[in-house]
Amino acid sequence: MSIPENLGYTEEHEWVDLADSGVATVGITEFAAKNLGDVVFVQLPEVGAKITRGEPCGEVESVKAVSELYSPVDGEVVEINEAVIDSPELVNTDPYGDGWMFRARVAEEPDLLDAAAYDALTKES
């Protein structure tokens, strides 16, 4: 199971890339995608939407299950991944790349799990 070192993680199985200063890129982890199975529908927040850490801001639906997408940050959505709406299978095939969900402008750096802590979390469950 891939858990890239350069990303931050949440207990709700989202990953956050803060490489661009002030803008967070958000997706769901390979662990989450694998547990959901084949993703067939993704609903994302609208560009401009204010999102709150820990609050649902979208939905990821697989053949077998529906899962809420929780915002890992406080901020404002500046871009969404249209490709993942058209091709939800990207969440399974490339969860840390083309399967990203949205980008949000964040005022302060969120408190996230590092790769080792997230790895430990996935092994508990």
Next chain:
Amino acid sequence: MSTLSPLHAVHEALGASFTDFAGWAMPLRYGSELAEHKAVRTAAGIFDLSHMGEIELTGPEAAQALDYALVGNLSAVKPGRARYTMICDEDGGVLDDLVVYRLADDRFMVVANASNAATVATALRERAAGFSVEVDDQSASVALIAVQGPASPAIVGPVTGADLVSLAYYAAVPARVAGHEVLLARTGYTGEDGFELYVEGANAAEVWQALADAGAEHGLVPAGLACRDTLRLEAGMPLYGNELGVELTPFDAGLGRVVKFDKPGDFVGRAALERRRDADVDSRVLVGLVGSGRRAPRHGYAVADSDGNRVGTVTSGALSPTLGHPIAMAYVPVSVSEPGTALTVDIRGTVAPVEVVKLPFYKRPA
């Protein structure tokens, strides 16, 4: 602690994801359930169904015992043939839906859902008490492997050496695979042509391997319970716990035809089922619903009529992998059950239009 299938190590080696199903750890998927679903529709899939219950009844009055215990006319089934039937309680409620194989004049195998296997075995023992018959629950020792899909005859034929041309749908013959005895049945739960092989658990891995090897050139893939559910849903087949339950009679599920009132003797549930058959009630019926877009109605979601009045509940639903649009089954009143009727489903707060259609959603090409 989950019960493990005799094929557990095979599934682990194949990288399966497991799910708990009625206390059994069974393969949910090996990779992509959509790919597995498609393989069964276009080539073939191999399933481990060892969680199913197998209960044998042997004795001179085995047929009479089953005629009394079940709603079907089992004494009319010829040896080598199988029948889809149900076991009901005194109130006509469905305890389980079953496939019963007549193995010989005096020997039957009742196949029950995993979640009901113990209930069925207990009920059969109680109901068989007055008959000259032995009831033997073999669920723990018998494994079940299914090969389903249009390529399945080309795979199963050479491996078993059986004459599949004369093996009709819902028939079964003893056969050998990899030197092991199996009961080879032409049955399934996918809407495709296919076979189910009952085998001693100790021999299951070798039988699986022989089938997998033979199937490789035909596109056979291991397939899990996730795609089994979408396959049976497309085929309009009921799942106990969703479309069937003890609070429903076979008539409620649109399956009143399995109740054989004209068979000899009494049977458990007869009086209640006769009342239900003759009742002039605006009863619920099971219908198919189709929607548009990609969001699927799911188990438990509310169904409403065009005025927004709640009329029923979704029992099963999914985005159909084969058809590409949402499909669902639901119980609704007869008054809104005609194909073409416009209804809605509340999909987590969004009112989605759906249309009533005739089941099944998918029928395999003739």
